[in-house]
Amino acid sequence: MRIDRELTKAREILGISENSKVEDVKTRYKGLAKKWHPDLNNSESAHNKMQDINKAYETIMKQEFGIIDPWKDYTSWWFKQYGNDPCWGNPSAEDFGKTRKYGGIKSKRPNLEITGFNAGKRAPNEFLDKSNIFAVIGVSKNPKKYGHKIYSELKFAGYKVYPVNPRIERIEEDKCYPSLSELPNLPDVVDLVVPPDIAEKVVKEAIKLGIKKIWLQPGSESKKSIELCKKNDIQVLHDVCIMIERRKID
Secondary structure, eight states, X not given: OHHHHHHHHHHHHHTOOTTOOHHHHHHHHHHHHHHHOHHHHTSHXXXXXXXXXXXXXXXXXXXXXXXXXXXXXXXXXXXXXXXXXXXXXXXXXXXXXXXXXXXXXXXXXXXXXXXXXXXXXXXXXXXXXXXXXXXXXXXXXXXXXXXXXXXXXXXXXXXXXXXXXXXXXXXXXXXXXXXXXXXXXXXXXXXXXXXXXHHHHHHHHHHHHTOOEEEXXXXXXOHHHHHHHHHTTOEEEESSOHHHHHXXXX
16 A cells, blocks of 8 residues: 555656556656756755655656666766765765766767867867856856856866856855846856756847857757857857866866
8 A cells, every 4th residue: 555655646746647658757757857957946945846756756667667777777967966866865065976876868869969160079178278258157156056066166177257147146255247248258158057948048148249159058958049059150069068078178
């Protein structure tokens, strides 16, 4: 009876029926992950919601379909912050990314997609040239959030970087700006750590300002924002994390 109750609750959390197939569950899970991921929603409630979704997914995959390790086919960055088991715990920043059990189903397309120029695998290096000025859109005061981690990492790596978030006045000792238009200097590279609909608005603002390099963090990209970059001769990186690529060139 306990197992039945657990399965019923798990189905309710994921919003699936009793007759759902494995692929239906995976598809539903991916959609919920993109909606509730705490680094996009920037809230503790989103973090808690995502924990419940992860637990529900694991319960169904194990008890309903007999899959011993529901996470073995997952490789993207979505749930690195959840530690050794993506269903439990809330690890520190030091523990971030130390597990192989991530969320996000493996993509058949290359991890790195570049438009705007034919630099191939050298593209991240060109974006990460130390002479470039950066703006991080969606910076956060919370050290556990990607918006905070990316800004801090670029800053302490020696880059000139501006934090941008209209809801924050300062991040640590640095002034935070409400928009690209209000920055004291025009950035060479804009890194977006925001939901896709906001990213599209920022891309439009960048076009007006004449910015030519945009980095869409995983989860920020959309077909529309990428097409906007293509049509306006903007070099754009997506489906790849700036922190991972920066560490490769250290």
